[in-house]
Amino acid sequence: MSDQSPVTHDLTQLFEKIKDVRMAMLTTTDEHHTLHSRPMYTIKPDADGSLYFFTDVKSAKVYEVKKDSQVNLSYSNPDSNVYASVSGRANAYRDEAKIAELWSEPMRAWFPKGKDDPNITLLKITVDKAEYWDSPSSLLSQAYGYVRAVVTGERSKDDDVNEHAQVQPK
Numbered sequence: 001m002s003d004q005s006p007v008t009h010d011l012t013q014l015f016e017k018i019k020d021v022r023m024a025m026l027t028t029t030d031e032h033h034t035l036h037s038r039p040m041y042t043i044k045p046d047a048d049g050s051l052y053f054f055t056d057v058k059s060a061k062v063y064e065v066k067k068d069s070q071v072n073l074s075y076s077n078p079d080s081n082v083y084a085s086v087s088g089r090a091n092a093y094r095d096e097a098k099i100a101e102l103w104s105e106p107m108r109a110w111f112p113k114g115k116d117d118p119n120i121t122l123l124k125i126t127v128d129k130a131e132y133w134d135s136p137s138s139l140l141s142q143a144y145g146y147v148r149a150v151v152t153g154e155r156s157k158d159d160d161v162n163e164h165a166q167v168q169p170k
Contacts, residue, residue: 021042024042024051025037025038029067051127052122055121091124093124099120
């Protein structure tokens with residue numbers, strides 16, 4: 001792999017990589033200043049480059065992001081070899097119009113009263129920086145990397161069989 005990964009300011013490729021990875025691990029800092037992670041269902045990226053989640057107004061994460069808004073989201077799909085780490089700032093708030101816009105019936109599993117549930121709070125993550133890795137999962141691509149390494153004595157470079165980039169929005 002190369003020592004220097006490419007840097008982009010465009011979130012489009014990151015969002016394309018994670019669009020099928022619905023669950024993310026959200027990491028916050030708890031009241032004891034230790035890291036606290038939990039799975040969260042990603043609703044969708046917004047046009048402004050933010051990621052949205054629904055949560056309960058009484059959840060620990062709401063308290064935690066009000067004390068320290070720095071968070072991390074980790075995305076992982078081993079079946080397709082896609083991985084991403086997103087660092088950003090979280091904001092927990094209620095916006096009924098945005099809730100109605102983002103609502104889908106599967107969310108009823110967490111909020112049985114529907115989109116009008118007064119406990120629904122939006123968690124908006126503004127991306128500060130991110131990094132993703134996408135390695136082809138096909139046997140042919142893996143074989144190419146192996147043969148190249150055996151023949152040349154060098155390990156594969158990112159641009160040979162892997163895609164890796166840092167994302168730093170402006």
